Amino acid sequence: MQVTLGRFITLEGGEGVGKTTQSALLAEALASRGIAVVRTREPGGSPGAELLRDILLSGATDWAPAAEMLLHFAARAEHVAKTIRPAIAAGQWVICDRFFDSTLAYQGYGQGADNAFIGSLIGMVGIVPDLTIVLDVPEDIAAGRMRLRGLAADRYERLDAAFHARVRQGFREIAMANPCRCVLADASGAIQAVHTAVVTAVLTRFAAS
Numbered sequence: 001m002q003v004t005l006g007r008f009i010t011l012e013g014g015e016g017v018g019k020t021t022q023s024a025l026l027a028e029a030l031a032s033r034g035i036a037v038v039r040t041r042e043p044g045g046s047p048g049a050e051l052l053r054d055i056l057l058s059g060a061t062d063w064a065p066a067a068e069m070l071l072h073f074a075a076r077a078e079h080v081a082k083t084i085r086p087a088i089a090a091g092q093w094v095i096c097d098r099f100f101d102s103t104l105a106y107q108g109y110g111q112g113a114d115n116a117f118i119g120s121l122i123g124m125v126g127i128v129p130d131l132t133i134v135l136d137v138p139e140d141i142a143a144g145r146m147r148l149r150g151l152a153a154d155r156y157e158r159l160d161a162a163f164h165a166r167v168r169q170g171f172r173e174i175a176m177a178n179p180c181r182c183v184l185a186d187a188s189g190a191i192q193a194v195h196t197a198v199v200t201a202v203l204t205r206f207a208a209s
């Protein structure tokens, strides 16, 4: 594969579907092909956005849905300006663990924020991933993985099963509504099997680049 331009790949899905695991494996696979890769995440990914991440995940306060959504976009604007755009401009491939689809799924589908308003803010961010891989796992399997990991739950992880079911359905609908950008991947199998599906999706999408 000949590479000249930076690319922007996002990994999406609910809690514990394996985004962080697959992001690391994909970065290794691309690096082994000589591609310069930047791994990043949301909320966060730049110093200012990481400060907002702490505020959003700590659970120190219960945000009004509109305020929470705007905080995610404030972090995103900072992240895009300070990390994502510079990397792509330098010819690097950016792999981002969550991006604007997470706001649609969590704040829109999950918490009832206005999807049209979220859509207008997505337009203001002004950058759309070249490829979004939505990792899909039944909630019970994902919850089992989180339990096995044994870390303390953050504010979103503590929300109830109905919330997580709406989030999963939201991601599935987003993937189906955006077939040119999104690939919906069954991520309930073994780590290596999911990795193979992720790499195949990436190589297929960028084969002509």
Ligand code: T5A
Binding pocket: 014, 015, 016, 017, 018, 019, 020, 021, 022, 041, 042, 043, 057, 072, 097, 098, 099, 100, 102, 103, 104, 106, 107, 145, 146, 148, 149, 154, 156, 157, 187, 188, 189, 190, 191, 192, 194
């Ligand atoms: N959020 C974020 C919003 O509400 N709106 C927004 O706009 C944005 C951007 C971020 C939170 O913020 C919310 C969503 C989130 O709740 P986070 O800590 O970044 O918080 O949380 P997650 O993105 O959910 O990250 P997690 O680390 O919790 O989950 P991952 O990354 O999906 O899963 P991963 O790779 O860490 O794996 C979890 C465990 O499962 C194992 C791993 O080894 C690990 O132990 N595992 C597997 N086990 C078996 N089979 C596989 N295939 C496995 N893959 C991974």
